[in-house]
Amino acid sequence: MTTHADVIAALDTVRDPELDTSIVELEFVSEATVSGAGVARVRLRLPTFFCAPNFAFLMVADAYDAVSAVPGVTQTEIVLEDHFAAPTINEGVAARAGFVRTFDGEAVDELHELRAFFIRKAMLAGQDRVARPLLADGFTPDDLARATLGDVPPTDDRERLRERRRELGIPADDQAALLVDEHGAPITPDGVPLHLRRVRSTRVNIEANTGQCLSLLAARYPDMVKESR
Incomplete structure (x- = not known):
């Protein structure tokens, strides 16, 4: 059965792109749970309300991918909190829309x-x-x-x-x-x-x-x- 430790270990592979440090080490993960049915729920927070949305998107998307790849996880929910673009980012990542489609009309390139x-x-x-x-x-x-x-x-x-x-x-x-x-x-x-x-x-x-x-x-x-x- 997938455990909380498995989810944290997956999140530990996700880095703040600018700081090159794990989001777990940075304490950007405010909550992480996994149910017996394999539903993983993670809540993320950032240092300021106006952290760059491209950095925030990368971390939320990477967290989604990392947790979804954990054996036994059947469903992944990553929620960014207390950020001005959180609703847009959360919806885009959940839909696997990519950065350009998520910020339609504002972004012109993906973040590679x-x-x-x-x-x-x-x-x-x-x-x-x-x-x-x-x-x-x-x-x-x-x-x-x-x-x-x-x-x-x-x-x-x-x-x-x-x-x-x-x-x-x-x-x-x-x-x-x-x-x-x-x-x-x-x-x-x-x-x-x-x-x-x-x-x-x-x-x-x-x-x-x-x-x-x-x-x-x-x-x-x-x-x-x-x-x-």
């Missing part, structure tokens, strides 16, 4: 490129997370230019970087170059210093936005966010 744009940013930020420890261990810029993913110690950050590269179709095996641009082209030795500044700036920006969103969520739902935050 937007999703890819943020995965590329996450991939760049991931390079900073794995390259900085190597620099601290004595790697030079030339060393980094020659380094492969297999040269990086096995950590969660390395595996997360591999996953983002796979999502973009960029080589992610042990022999693949560690430092690449957003399209997968290896960084030359001369380009390493500038690339390191870029990936660090990207990581800092994502982490700053994450902190701001967490603060806004805690302020908006003070009685529902973990006290440890």
Whole structure:
């Protein structure tokens, strides 16, 4: 029988596209239940009433797909709450209408490129997370230019970087170059210093936005966010 834990595990695979963080970790999931008949119901909330509707749509649609794929789930209901476009998004996702049909007359493209744009940013930020420890261990810029993913110690950050590269179709095996641009082209030795500044700036920006969103969520739902935050 499908359990609450199964539904949460599925939702944990859904990320805020801009923050590259699970909606479960971000506490965007306010409620998740599953009945004995396999009917899964999930309620989502966001940090502000005016969070970008394209980001909101992606998270609701991804949550629908993830929960629907759980073995034993017979029906999925994902409800976004307290958002200015919630009725439109909830209806569109339930109808599997896609972003353009959901926002008929307002949207002109689906969100594939937007999703890819943020995965590329996450991939760049991931390079900073794995390259900085190597620099601290004595790697030079030339060393980094020659380094492969297999040269990086096995950590969660390395595996997360591999996953983002796979999502973009960029080589992610042990022999693949560690430092690449957003399209997968290896960084030359001369380009390493500038690339390191870029990936660090990207990581800092994502982490700053994450902190701001967490603060806004805690302020908006003070009685529902973990006290440890």
